[in-house]
Amino acid sequence: MSSLRMLFVDDEPSIRLTLPEILRLHGHEVEVASTVAEALAAISGRKFDVLISDLNIGNAGDGFTVVSAMRRTQAQCITLILTGYPGFETALQAIRSQVDDYLVKPTQIDQLVDTIERKLKERTPHRPAPVKRVSRILKESQQIVVDRAVASLSERRKIAKDRLYDGMPELFRALIAFGNPSIEQKTFAEGATYGVLRREQGSSIDDLFNEFRTLERVAYEVVQENLLATDVSNLVPDLRAFNDHVQNVLNHAVCALLEKPMAA
Secondary structure, X not given: XXXXXXXXXXXXXXXXXXXHHHHHHOOXXXXXXXXXXXXXXXXXXXXXXXXXXXXXXXXXXXXXXXXXHHHHHOOOOEEEEEEOOOOOHHHHHHHHHHOOEEEEOOOOHHHXXXXXXXXXXXXXXXXXXXXXXXXXXXXXXXXXXXHHHHHHHHHHHOOOHHHHHOOHHHHHHHHOOOOOXXXXXXXXXXXXXXXHHHHHOOOOHHHHHHHHHHXXXXXXXXXXXXXXXXXXXXXXXXXXXXXXXXXXXXXXXXXXXXXXXXXX
């Protein structure tokens, strides 16, 4: 294998000191980054043949941000993800669909070199996938979000899933209808309906907050898993609008649960 220019990204000092040096001994030029910001600066300033990035750089899933930047600007570059969680099947499914390959830590150097050689032989330019706004990603993933939220809540609170499913799909549809003033009042009404339902079921205010927080958390996880297909130029404002809308719908649900009228 001829000499390659590689970008290695990992926030663990011990790994940054070992793997890049071994790759250099194999004749490759390796630039090292320890943060997403350093990686993005390198990608914007230099050309690379191979990107090797940890999945979690500081924050969970940060590796997707680095891969996304590389794919958008250097389509020929081979992208590999390192992960320490081989049993996290949901994440691995996302990784398989969005990068050239993944390797499980601790990584064997022979396996890494073999993977790079194999991917170089198969290399074709990545065609940029059509990007989607956050609202569309969440709309397409409604059932996934509700199923995961219900499973999480059922496990933590030790209550039947059927009870949690009651009203939750309708609530989540209201939560993801942010940025649409024409149906804003309808979504607030849906929040109030949900609050009445939970009151009739004997839920507490803490239960209600927990359900909203869980839906929001799972929604963020789904967006992160689809980061390479996300319109990153609108990611921050979209997430901010989503969060604001969740809080507004929650306010109506809380007032309904407590049987208090909303302030004008």
